[in-house]
């Protein structure tokens with residue numbers, strides 16, 4: 529192995545160290561390099577560009593406006609949009625295979641299905657094009673000496689341990705961050721982790737002949753089933769990446785599905801329109817791991833002005849709003865804005881403002897993600913809920929600017945913070961609770977009593 533230069537002595541401009549070359553670490557490397565810093569990145573895993581993408585498995589993520597803004601800040605959004613698939617609507621599949629459609633936003637507003645592996649590899653390629661970025665793979669952070677500013681790293685292949693000194697360190701090492709673990713051992717650090725009693729399993733909906741999509745391509749598909757659900761996002765090769773979110777224990781649970789026959793009969797009864805499109809279902813069900821779903825909150829995110837957590841290391845959330853990566857990319861945007869404002873001479877101020885600005889927003893996003901779990905698995909199958917969504921669409925058209933649906937505020941309004949979006953969403957939901965008893969069918973919206981109540985509610989807002 530090449531000797532790894534000591535990060536504190538590589539250049540005259542302040543060298544920075546990033547732990548983790550995942551989605552957030554690789555984007556952050558680009559931002560910091562563009563600001564003129566030598567950047568050294570350490571990553572525990574091997575280089576994904578040499579390993580093949582996750583063993584050939586296709587795993588995709590929904591990328592939306594906050595994420596796009598993070599990517600646009602370093603000029604890479606359009607390259608990535610080329611390999612994304614816009615999803616303009618949710619398509620709900622009921623137990624008989626009947627479909628209901630709900631647009632995500634107005635006109636051409638869409639969230640994008642992006643392959644996680646390709647996105648990460650593209651960001652790594654772009655980061656490494658910057659001459660002052662050095663990414664070293666197969667290096668695991670095992671210990672962190674915060675006062676002494678030294679990383680203890682292990683070369684994963686050889687087991688060889690070595691130390692690296694740093695001036696400033698960014699912990700982008702994900703939900704089970706080793707950087708955060710060191711911060712947790714300092715005085716007055718709050719930390720909580722909350723697991724759902726649900727796990728997830730990634731499965732495949734196969735491409736049709738000649739790579740045709742066998743479900744509507746430009747949509748996120750949902751099979752809501754009360755206390756659990758399956759979703760599917762499209763891939764460029766015609767397949768869909770499906771994810772089953774399912775209880776660990778109980779009648780209908782991972783624990784209850786122990787044999788291929790049990791899996792096949794449960795899926796046939798529960799997802800009858802999807803099963804014929806899932807020829808590898810039972811193999812994948814037992815071959816693919818069951819992932820857990822955790823919300824992690826902690827504070828502070830900074831240690832003096834020398835260490836800062838970003839991305840999942842600071843705020844891991846459950847995936848039901850499709851915002852974890854988007855929030856992490858927004859971290860990069862905000863950090864860059866604060867550096868623009870205060871300059872590198874004021875890292876203490878930058879880190880302090882960063883954590884105080886971001887924490888209420890990522891806490892709100894964590895709550896929103898848990899709230900959306902109930903909406904996706906349960907409420908989207910309820911005709912009253914779908915009627916309410918249609919009425920909200922009408923209110924939004926009648927009072928543009930004043931009434932923006934919660935989903936749009938979170939997903940398509942990057943100038944609105946997550947905390948503002950959540951507060952406004954709760955105010956609007958309270959109004960809907962008062963309005964909906966007056967509405968049985970869509971046309972009732974035009975009733976004078978409905979219009980009068982709405983006008984009154986909006987004038988007292």
Ligand SMILES: Cc1cc2nc3c(=O)[nH]c(=O)nc-3n(C[C@H](O)[C@H](O)[C@H](O)COP(=O)(O)OP(=O)(O)OC[C@H]3O[C@@H](n4cnc5c(N)ncnc54)[C@H](O)[C@@H]3O)c2cc1C
Pocket residue numbers: 547548549550551552553570571572573588589590591667668669670700701702703704705706728771819838839840841847849850851852853854855856
């Ligand atoms: C099922 C599921 C679906 C999701 N869907 C969406 C979605 O649709 N949209 C969305 O926005 N978000 C989604 N997310 C969330 C998203 O995956 C995360 O928010 C995002 O990956 C966070 O990026 P990160 O760089 O902070 O962490 P990670 O992507 O976890 O990267 C952390 C990196 O640090 C490395 N590392 C860890 N420990 C060490 C160590 N000790 N030493 C060195 N390196 C280390 C890891 O190997 C990894 O490469 C989903 C998450 C899940 C679980």
